[in-house]
Amino acid sequence: MSEHHAPLLELRNVHASYGRIQVLHGIDLVVPRGQVVALLGPNGAGKTTTLLVATGQHPASKGCVHVGGRHVNGVKPDELARLGLCTIPEGRGVFRSLTVRENLVMASYRGMPAEQIITDAVDRFPRLGERIGQVAGTLSGGEQQMLAMARGLATDPGLLIIDELSMGLAPLIVAELYEIVAGIATEGVSILVVEQFARTVLGVADHAVIMQHGTVIAAGPPSDLEAELSAAYLGAST
Ligand SMILES: Nc1ncnc2c1ncn2[C@@H]1O[C@H](COP(=O)(O)OP(=O)(O)O)[C@@H](O)[C@H]1O
């Protein structure tokens, strides 16, 4: 496969451990260009570990990671960032004691001019414009996620990876954020988003992968996965 047509991200039979405890037992995951892929599963399923392996922050003990068709096992996170991977960690990773503007300006280290980053951020997220001088730690959770996404987009990523986008957010704001995610994907940015429960992601995802106990138990278009989702979330109301 030529690099141009290769998926942005591909994990093949990825295994990973913490010390002697193996937590990933052969994960297969593909994120094609310009698509939204949802990685779902209950707490402890291994979702975050999968992201850490994909982004070079934790080693695979077996299996392969490919970014844009290139084999990247062992490649450092900053090199993967240059290849277009951008991660928004669980908890969003904004600088809480800095203002919205300062958080955006700090994202200019990859070369996009600070004024451009601020203009783009305010266009996409008008709420950030209204709060440009506010300290990030005093923003609502949804606004912090907007700020984190704006910072991520400032790196001009090919693949935006978001861990637990909806964590702690009200359903209305989650729906608003997923509309924005869908818009970002139509601009050609691939999205890999991890969620524990949120059904909202299924409305915008092209493809979903369900994990449990460190394995993939189902994968396919969201509409095909209703039964598996119910099984994976026995007792969950969402
Ligand atoms: N730093 C760590 N050290 C040891 N075990 C860990 C560590 N991080 C996660 N684990 C374990 O690995 C498993 C998968 O965790 P994780 O990838 O965080 O799952 P998820 O993101 O789906 O909740 C869990 O059993 C968790 O307890």
Ligand SMILES: [Mg+2]
């Ligand atoms: Mg996690």
